Amino acid sequence: MTLDLRGLVPATVLPMTADARIDEDGLRRYIRHVADAGPKALAINADTGEAPHLWPEERLRVLEIVVDEVGDRVPIVAGLGASFTEQAVRLARDYRSAGAAALLVFPLAAYRGEPLDPALPLRYHAAVAEVGLPLVLFNLQPALGGVLFSPETLARLCGLAEVVAIKEASFDAKVFVEARAAVKEASPDCVFLTGNDNFVYESFVLGAEGALIGFGAVATRAQVELVSLALAGRLDEARAVMDRLTPLAQAIFAPPVRDYRARTKEALVAQGVLERATVREPLLAVSDEWGLRLREALVAAGELEPALA
Secondary structure: OOOOOOOEEEEOOOOEOOOOOEOHHHHHHHHHHHHOOOOOOEEEOOHHHOHHHOOHHHHHHHHHHHHHHHOOOOOEEEEEOOOOHHHHHHHHHHHHHHOOOEEEEOOOHHHOOOOOOOHHHHHHHHHHHOOOOOEEEEEEOHHHOOOOOOHHHHHHHOOOOOEEEEEEEOOOHHHHHHHHHHHHHHOOOOEEEEOOHHHHHHHHHOOOOEEEEHHHHOOHHHHHHHHHHHHOOOHHHHHHHHHHHHHHHHHHOOOOHHHHHHHHHHHHHHOOOOOOOOOOOOOOOOOHHHHHHHHHHHHHOOOOOOOOO
16 A cells, blocks of 8 residues: 555544443444545544553554555554663554554654753654654644654655654744755655644645644545645645635644544534543543534534524
8 A cells, every 4th residue: 555645634532332342342343434625644643643642552453454444545653652671662563453544653752842852752762663664743832742853854754764754843834834944955755744623725835745733633634635635736726625614623623732632522523423522531521612612613614504493
């Protein structure tokens, strides 16, 4: 199966039972729903899928279910979050065995603090790369628990043959442009993916080649259209789609951003895609007020019919 990330790569949610366990049947239905919208790949076990709140065996089970469900139709990018290098390598091997086509490598807590010696992330990614799967780098703003790599660090990471793409999620246009310049100078073929859910359309104006975003978990078909139009250079049409979706993006990613996972699930429940919006603690469910706001945003985005008076 060819891995082509130039398009929409939704970071999917994880349907749960009422007691916050994996809803395996619900997961299969939801994954079929997303896959049928035509994304280039699916990002599984990312933050949107609550991977930091899952046991290791649960993350592996989620991956196995998704691979079983989509087969060879859609490549799977598995989120790889670990605490230390040996653990990351073991997890990467497990994910490869389960059928992952690539790994989205999350930043480590050990990166935090400035300055960051480029040798630290370089050695970490090089060790993971030995597993033999393509790697997607992750530039993530500190407010969301990540680290923004310096241009020098990005250039060195892109020197690894296994690095095929980067998800840039600084939520800062200046950092975005600087990161893109560093990546493209070091590795012109490295696919530059926006992870900035709040300015998806604008990311393509700034040079994005795809989008790996949690927002893609809802209104997936519309976002496939948005990204396809942007990549085809039909920016006015792409902007029109983004304008329609903006109220929904603003509602889902309003402060505090940590609540976007529960809000996304609530939106999917409103659409009838999920049975329930359960999230695993410490995440909390949305209030009734927020549920109403999300429904109004879905209607404004053309993703839900207005309720009859």
